[in-house]
Amino acid sequence: MPIASQGFPVAITFDLDAETMWTGGKPERAEMPITMSQGRYGPKVAMGRILDLLDREGIKATFFTPGAVIEAHPAVIEEMLKRGHELAHHSHTHPWLPKLSEAEEREEMEKGIAAIKKASGKAPAGYRSPHGEFGLATMGLIHEYGFGYSSNFFDDDSPYLHERDGKKTKLVELPYAWSLDDAPYFLFSAHHFGRVVQTPDAVLGVWKAEFDGLYAEDRMFMLVMHPQIIGRPSRMKMLERLIAYIRKHPNLWFARCDEIADALRPRL
Numbered sequence: 705m706p707i708a709s710q711g712f713p714v715a716i717t718f719d720l721d722a723e724t725m726w727t728g729g730k731p732e733r734a735e736m737p738i739t740m741s742q743g744r745y746g747p748k749v750a751m752g753r754i755l756d757l758l759d760r761e762g763i764k765a766t767f768f769t770p771g772a773v774i775e776a777h778p779a780v781i782e783e784m785l786k787r788g789h790e791l792a793h794h795s796h797t798h799p800w801l802p803k804l805s806e807a808e809e810r811e812e813m814e815k816g817i818a819a820i821k822k823a824s825g826k827a828p829a830g831y832r833s834p835h836g837e838f839g840l841a842t843m844g845l846i847h848e849y850g851f852g853y854s855s856n857f858f859d860d861d862s863p864y865l866h867e868r869d870g871k872k873t874k875l876v877e878l879p880y881a882w883s884l885d886d887a888p889y890f891l892f893s894a895h896h897f898g899r900v901v902q903t904p905d906a907v908l909g910v911w912k913a914e915f916d917g918l919y920a921e922d923r924m925f926m927l928v929m930h931p932q933i934i935g936r937p938s939r940m941k942m943l944e945r946l947i948a949y950i951r952k953h954p955n956l957w958f959a960r961c962d963e964i965a966d967a968l969r970p971r972l
């Protein structure tokens with residue numbers, strides 16, 4: 705049986721961190737105007753390019769967005785929702801969760817949910833943690849708040865159901881991988897000297913090869929990007945070329961994470 709009756713799932717996702725990519729866990733950076741401007745590039749410039757590309761391609765995407773970003777950039781969020789994309793949970797202030805107490809984690813969870821409900825009129829279906837790690841309370845909170853899916857873990861290439869107390873739950877995991885994230889290749893700042901920025905062609909090569917393998921095994925393609933990183937013109941062209949390459953394959957299903965999770969849940 706193929707993984708999904710709709711076709712091979714291709715999820716185009718973005719973590720719209722804006723300024724919180726820099727202040728999360730490091731609040732002193734709020735006083736660094738140039739660092740903050742690097743985050744602002746996402747909502748200010750990159751989101752326009754990204755939304756236009758998605759429209760041209762007829763693709764609906766998922767935007768994991770901290771509550772504080774939703775509150776700080778309401779017009780961008782409104783536009784994104786208007787174009788049919790999914791707004792999913794990505795904490796409230798993008799903290800390093802392992803350092804938080806259970807009460808602090810709960811506050812991050814509740815404020816993020818409240819911001820999403822206010823902006824979209826409904827609770828988020830999905831959760832992705834900030835900085836790619838959980839605290840001790842995170843998994844319990846995801847179950848408690850009734851999320852339909854999590855997109856966090858690296859232990860598979862195919863969606864699976866999370867277990868709790870030895871039993872399968874309805875919580876779908878849509879796993880990802882650092883190799884399919886733009887940050888390891890392109891993230892650079894005054895706080896990251898020593899890193900090397902990759903060329904768009906080098907990254908396109910990795911992503912095409914990843915697609916080839918995942919498609920051949922009928923798993924899932926989960927791409928994770930950050931508007932402030934992928935939104936440079938040269939990288940947007942690369943993303944366009946990647947989509948064109950993917951489209952050469954038959955039986956594809958470009959979909960939002962909530963749609964993929966809902967369709968796959970009964971089959972897992």
Ligand SMILES: [Zn+2]
Nearest residue numbers: 719721834835
């Ligand atoms: Zn993030």
